[in-house]
Amino acid sequence: MRIELSPDDIETIIHEADAAARRLRRKLNLPHCDREDLGQDLLVDLLRRLPAHDPARGTIGAFANIILRNQSSRIANRHHRQLRAQGGTVISLDAPISGGTERLGCVLAEADGLAAWQGQDRSAVDDAETHHDLARALGGLPDDMRGLCAALGTCAGPEIVSRTGISRSALYRHIARLRLDLAMRGFGAGWDGSKAA
Amino acid sequence: MEMFVMHPNAFTPAKPRPLTDIEFCAWIGQAMPGDRLEYHRGFLGIDATAVISTLPEPERRRLGALASAAHRAFEAALVHLVQVRVGPDRFAYLAIARTKPRHAPIPLSQLIATEEAA
Numbered sequence: 565m566r567i568e569l570s571p572d573d574i575e576t577i578i579h580e581a582d583a584a585a586r587r588l589r590r591k592l593n594l595p596h597c598d599r600e601d602l603g604q605d606l607l608v609d610l611l612r613r614l615p616a617h618d619p620a621r622g623t624i625g626a627f628a629n630i631i632l633r634n635q636s637s638r639i640a641n642r643h644h645r646q647l648r649a650q651g652g653t654v655i656s657l658d659a660p661i662s663g664g665t666e667r668l669g670c671v672l673a674e675a676d677g678l679a680a681w682q683g684q685d686r687s688a689v690d691d692a693e694t695h696h697d698l699a700r701a702l703g704g705l706p707d708d709m710r711g712l713c714a715a716l717g718t719c720a721g722p723e724i725v726s727r728t729g730i731s732r733s734a735l736y737r738h739i740a741r742l743r744l745d746l747a748m749r750g751f752g753a754g755w756d757g758s759k760a761a
Numbered sequence: 762m763e764m765f766v767m768h769p770n771a772f773t774p775a776k777p778r779p780l781t782d783i784e785f786c787a788w789i790g791q792a793m794p795g796d797r798l799e800y801h802r803g804f805l806g807i808d809a810t811a812v813i814s815t816l817p818e819p820e821r822r823r824l825g826a827l828a829s830a831a832h833r834a835f836e837a838a839l840v841h842l843v844q845v846r847v848g849p850d851r852f853a854y855l856a857i858a859r860t861k862p863r864h865a866p867i868p869l870s871q872l873i874a875t876e877e878a879a
Contacts, residue, residue, distance in 0.1 A: 699866035704837065710867070714876035717869055741833075747786035748834050749861075755787035 567614055569624075576625045577614075581607040584632035592643050602639065609635040701749035709742050716742075781823060782830035785856070789839050792858035800831060801854040802847065831856055838862045 569577075585603035589596070610631050617627045657669035702710060715724050716739070725732050747753040780800050788798050801808070801824065808814050809825045816824065834840045834856070841857040 699868045702867045703864035748789040750790035753787035
């Protein structure tokens with residue numbers, strides 16, 4: 565069924581969904597970043613049910629409010645069910661795992677961590693190796709390039725230009741050379757023999 | 762029965778893509794001692810020099826940057842540079858990876874601290 569919505573109706577729906585998402589997030593004590601997800605869940609459910617709205621029985625705002633309240637309640641129930649399944653509470657990484665003294669954070673693999681979920685899949689071992697490799701590469705750089713590296717480690721290009729008086733083009737020429745120097749020590753660019761052939 | 766006649770150049774391997782300076786440096790970064798790479802074939806001194814080079818300008822610039830990177834790598838004792846004569850006024854220019862020189866490692870944090878103190 566096709567439904568006609570005026571710009572005012574759309575604004576009302578979005579506003580109500582947003583307010584409901586904020587209320588729900590507060591009620592469930594969820595982090596702020598979850599508000600948008602909740603808002604989307606609520607809005608999608610509301611849009612799916614909009615064809616059932618009968619203008620003769622009430623305004624679209626009142627209709628939206630009832631739908632959002634019901635869906636919020638369903639989401640809250642689902643959330644509580646999940647919490648109960650985890651032992652009735654939010655699990656802390658610092659809490660000892662059941663039947664042991666070791667903390668939960670100690671037994672989780674790095675690939676299970678939040679950083680890995682966000683795409684940062686580097687382990688502490690990889691990081692340590694990169695630090696060591698970088699230190700070795702820096703040790704082998706010519707003195708002028710090492711100085712440039714240190715300068716770039718603390719400030720941006722324009723700041724180096726204003727601080728040292730070097731011209732902008734000369735600075736970028738040096739940076740291009742530094743890039744080559746680091747590449748020949750194994751940093752930055754990768755060599756693919758089959759691609760080059 | 763149909764008969765196919767193959768062109769004499771049908772199986773000539775495709776000409777390798779010209780190497781850039783950053784690719785050359787990346788090869789050095791990954792090469793094991795003894796690995797070799799032909800980075801140019803021709804007469805480098807002429808090919809890379811403006812006016813006398815017969816290469817198009819962008820090609821000549823690429824070659825100049827490549828030759829300069831090769832020289833820089835040689836000065837850093839990362840490669841041997843050799844050339845093999847393949848014909849009159851024509852050479853194959855080879856880079857042979859050397860054992861990476863050992864230098865005392867300098868952590869970036871220490872480098873920055875030293876720079877700021879200076």
